[in-house]
Amino acid sequence: MKTWVTPGGVHPPENKHQSLTLPIGSLPLPEKLLITLSQHIGTPAKPCVELGSSVLKGQKIAEAAGPVSVPMHAPTSGTISAIEHRPIAHSSGMLAPCIEITSDGRDQWQAHQGIEDYKNASASTLLQAIAEAGIAGMGGAGFPSAVKLNPGSERPIHTLIVNATECEPYITADDSAIRERAAEIIEGIGILSQILGHPDNILIGIEDNKPEAIAALEPHTQDSGVSVVSFPTKYPSGGEKQLIYILTGQEIPSGGLPADIGMVCVNIGTTYAIKRAIVEGEPLISRVTTMTGEACGINRNYETLIGTMVSHMLEHSQFNQDRCSRLVMGGPMMGFSLTSAEVPIVKTTNCILAPSYDEIPDDEPAQPCIRCGLCAEACPVSLLPQQLFWYSQAEDHERLEAHNLFDCIECGACSYVCPSNIPLVQYYRHSKGEIQKARVEKVKSDHARQRFEFHQQRMEQAERDKEAKRAARREAAEKAKTAKSGSEDKSGAGSAADIIAAAQARAAARKVSPEQQQAKFERSIAGAEMRLQMAEEKLAEADDSQTDEQKNILVAAAEAARQKLEQARGRLAEHLKERNGEQVD
Amino acid sequence: MIETIAQYPILAALIALVGLGILFGALLGFAAEKFKVEGDPIVEQIDELLPQTQCGQCGFPGCRPYAESIAKGDAINKCPPGGQATINAIANLLDVPAPELDAEHGEEADVKTVAYIREDECIGCTKCIQACPVDAILGAAKLMHTVIADECTGCDLCVEPCPVDCIDMLPVEETIKEWHWPAPPTTADLIASDLRPQL
């Protein structure tokens, strides 16, 4: 079958033979298993068991929370010994919510069975079973499979691609799974095809460095409509975007999904898990993980329970810490280093790599970039890594976006070839994080601006209302005055202004005794005196830490208070003069 | 004509240059009228880049007045909540050099903070509600006040008016979702034999 060639790419030494000498093994049951609640893209699962309760193998211990989420299941029977934040395998080293199960050694399954007549079941029944089984993409991304397999009616799927590429060096999990479980995998592909409405093309993409796996698949694919397509080995051919291009020559539009061009790409390990879920009713509680690297005496694949601690795996693989230069979860190109082995395996862990110093020596310090362009030649997405590096150092977000930073798949091919040992991928990850942060902040600041503008409008409206009320009162007072000096007759019940005017007229008509008036004036003087005192105190307190502007404000306030006092005294004096004048008259 | 130019070279040069000047001046004037942009869009563009905390640390009563002042030529390094990133963005927009944050107006905070009212001590005076520029405080007279943390921009304006000083500015915790890789250390940091550490 015709295949296309992606641009760029590198050919690191494969180092796969070390872990393929033995078939898939199993580790002794660990004492404690730690299940992280967020092993997938989407909302973390919510625990649905209580501390201390006993669970059986395969029992649900956490519910899916929301449409893009998967549930978690107990990998073995035992008791829930903790539901708290624990260290997980993440580059940040932060803690995350986990459920710890102490096994009781019996490894007892809960009663389970698959869908009887699954070949005639509807797509939605199958999808629900997959969702209940907690299946997420096991190739590395961890996207909930039930959501991926349900792209909706507006996006009909014409091609199903099963990803058996496993392009990273050292990893052989999918390879050994195919060799031993080919029949079940083909059955799983049949189920996928059924869910997607029998797409026209079903392709298994596999690199040509896996002849045994190809041979294992061939007999089962004879009449099933499934084609096994092998293509030349190159890193990174296993990325979804690259594999789709290799097999079909089409590209996923930037920012889009394969479903946008009518394709779905599923990892072959996920396919096997889906088959087990539908046919045997087993939730996703274990996966094949490669244990490899020269610092381990035993290099092989294990069917590992989800939640097994890495330390447990290392213990049973003759691990020699002194020889080990670093501990990597994943492959040597995209895996992340672990600072401690007390972290659990998750659904997307395909390899634990413990290399010796010969295999992966310590990094050299980075030399300056000489813009040699080897990175641009290696980039499978045709980016210009040297320019991205330059703008990442300069924190020039606009240029980074213009150079398509977010199309970078972080495969590491550029850093692999860089002769100056520059950690390019870390720069890109950092910049992507900074740009995301800036976007979130922009949304927040736009929102804050809206609220501020509304706040201002509200204030202005309140001012206007107050003004209106003041104007109304003034009008009413005017009317009351004319009403008082004019005719005596009351103009019957009427507008509110009339009522107000009448009330004001009554108030004005009420005679206030001179003594009461004097007392009123004296009270206002006392108030003004107190306010002046406060203003002067504040001014005295002002020291050099205040700016001149602020001092001027205080001085002005004191002045104003003084003036008000003067006015109040003046009013009292006038009043007394009037009274004396009246008395004299 | 060539002979005339040869005979009166200075006059010819004068006429040529003045003529060209008139021609280009006319062209420029025409272009200035035809391609004129109404209003001053630069103020909007600057305001888009400011963080909208309306905190007043720049000396202006809000972000929009500061944006207007920048458009008139004010220094662009007065905004601590925006930090160096905002200074760089404004410098990029206006094509001017990007200075460091002016320490007189405040320091760039390492961690974002939001206000938190200690409800036991709140007396319900509404002074903080009036102070908040984005109406992020819920409450009414003689009723409990509380800060809506999602809406709080961390501007600090509510802390002063509170008569019982019951408002704290607490740091916002970074979760694993928001974590991202730090920038790798530069070569200068990695070499142990640097003679002068600040290089």
Next chain:
Amino acid sequence: MAFKQITSPHAHASQNTGKVMQLVLWATLPGLLALTYHFGWGSLINVVLATATAVATEALIVQMRGRSVSFYLRDYSAAVTAVLLGLSLPPLAPWWVVVVGTLSSIVVAKHLYGGLGYNPFNPAMVGYVVLLISFPIQMTSWVTPLALLPDGVSHPGLVESLSIVFAGYSPADGVTGPTPLDSFKYSDGLLVDQIYSQNPLFSQAGIAGVGWEWVNLGFLAGGLVLLGSRIFTWHGPVAMLAAIAIMSALFWDGGSSNSPGSPLMHLFSGASMMGAFFILTDPVSSAVSNRGRLVYGALIGVLVYIIRAWGNYPDAVAFAVLLANFAAPFIDNYTLPRTYGHIDRRRATEKEEDQQEEEKSK
């Protein structure tokens, strides 16, 4: 158990900058040997003197910048700049010419801009141009090739060469002479055929200038080795040589007295081959994408031909390279490769939304 926290990828190819530069140095050997054979010890002395000056200067500056000298000298970049400059200078040039040139290259063109990787201009060419403009006489007196030395005259021996270079002795008569491009340019009035038959520089040659053709062939061989080792891509050199060939073919008027010269002559004279494979391919100052390098190389080729044919100088690689260095960011702006998943390439300063808006408004 505690382990180191290191970012991916963890595997690494074995290429490193020091090795790349060393390979470039080895690749200059054929050209250097040809120069030494045909023109005497002068070139070798230039190269050694320039290298010593460059390494010492760089060590001094790196120390002044407070950085680790061994780390920064390990990448051999100063040596490469010095060797390229030394190869372009006339043999038997006085020592101070070499030193001044090297100082301008290393100090002005490289470290004042920030060191390796930060220089916008090719350092060796900056040094050469500074010398050419400041000391035109010393820079334009070349040595007569071995085959054309008059009877009884031979190239100065090693000791004599050293004394010419350092102590200012004048070489014997007949030792100095013009380059083929020099003498071609200044043979006005003669038909090309006549020049070829009358001028011994050409009449005794195979394809272009005596001695010079071997030098250029030497650099071509070195360049092909580097190309085969994938130190650089073919786009730059091929574009430059193709541009020179096409321009000289276009303007070849059958060999009249005004003719600027045949394609073969232009390709194998002067610094054409060295420029194509060693100068133009300096990655720091050239364009970034492969398409960009095609444009960059073609621009250099066109400029070289134009200056040689109608400009004041007999050889023009240095000027052409510097002019193209000016243009490199502009070329980069318009030659971004098309990224996976995008429909069209775009300019380096615009974002996708702007491009889409532009498309809609068209």
